[in-house]
Amino acid sequence: MRSRHHDIAEDLRQQITAGNLQPGERLLSEAGLADRYKVSTVTLRKALAMLQGEGLVEKIHGKGNFVRRPHRKTLYVGGWGTLDPWTAAEPTLSVTVRSTTIQARGHLTTLLKVPTGSPIVETTCLTHEGESPHGLARIYVPRYLVSAGVRDDDSPYRNAVTRFAVLGPPPAVLRETVCARPPTPDEASALRIGYASVVLSITRIATDSTDRVVEATLLAFPGDRVNAVFTTHHELDERQTQG
Structure with missing residues (x-):
């Protein structure tokens, strides 16, 4: 049985790839996302860490989590x-x-x-x-x-x-x-x-x-x-x- 944070990461991943969440767009606060998905902030942060590792989301200190813009090489x-x-x-x-x-x-x-x-x-x-x-x-x-x-x-x-x-x-x-x-x-x-x-x-x-x-x-x-x-x-x- 998959962990809850995998399901959350998959939902956010689909929203990003479908364009529902645009590059550069700020995600809800971690507390807000945790409330939406009915999980603890610890579980929510595990999901965000997966997306950060995949390069889909970046966390900017003091500002929050954002959908990462495609980088020019x-x-x-x-x-x-x-x-x-x-x-x-x-x-x-x-x-x-x-x-x-x-x-x-x-x-x-x-x-x-x-x-x-x-x-x-x-x-x-x-x-x-x-x-x-x-x-x-x-x-x-x-x-x-x-x-x-x-x-x-x-x-x-x-x-x-x-x-x-x-x-x-x-x-x-x-x-x-x-x-x-x-x-x-x-x-x-x-x-x-x-x-x-x-x-x-x-x-x-x-x-x-x-x-x-x-x-x-x-x-x-x-x-x-x-x-x-x-x-x-x-x-x-x-x-x-x-x-």
């Missing part, structure tokens, strides 16, 4: 030297940036190849369209690579980091590791997605000609809101070009 462009891959092809998107200096701990020491306690600049970028988040990045750069006299919150530095570039020449090697996985609690909260959702996770490590890591970036995109494009350039040997 953003374009992530792999590689170095392009404009910010979040905004280059999506001019309606904006990026909220926050920077601070922290000490390297745990996995960051491995990613950046620095001793524990080394000062690094952490920049968090949240890309969004209106109130809808589209992507989250945490960018780490060794503090000594930041130009002298440039504070973490200075606009030139913020702009450079937002465009995924350190303050210097392009790196010799850029490695990007891609996987699909469930979101972490922080990612689920920032991106306003359910724990049952899938994020596209990209870890990018940039190194210079001496194999020194100059940037480590951890990106997470909701799987239904992004297309990733990676282009490989094959450099021919001089002997091949003369053959």
Whole structure:
């Protein structure tokens, strides 16, 4: 026998797919829905959690539950030297940036190849369209690579980091590791997605000609809101070009 919250989720799902509840429309309050379906708010929240995990409903803190609008997919462009891959092809998107200096701990020491306690600049970028988040990045750069006299919150530095570039020449090697996985609690909260959702996770490590890591970036995109494009350039040997 099915649980009551499955029946409630199915009823709301049908109303959404039939167009009786329109994208962007606010649902009744949780107390109001619980009264309508004659259930407790605990049971009602289980039903809403199912719909949030399916991407049909989103909960906006302090405002309530809304029918989720279909998201346009953003374009992530792999590689170095392009404009910010979040905004280059999506001019309606904006990026909220926050920077601070922290000490390297745990996995960051491995990613950046620095001793524990080394000062690094952490920049968090949240890309969004209106109130809808589209992507989250945490960018780490060794503090000594930041130009002298440039504070973490200075606009030139913020702009450079937002465009995924350190303050210097392009790196010799850029490695990007891609996987699909469930979101972490922080990612689920920032991106306003359910724990049952899938994020596209990209870890990018940039190194210079001496194999020194100059940037480590951890990106997470909701799987239904992004297309990733990676282009490989094959450099021919001089002997091949003369053959």
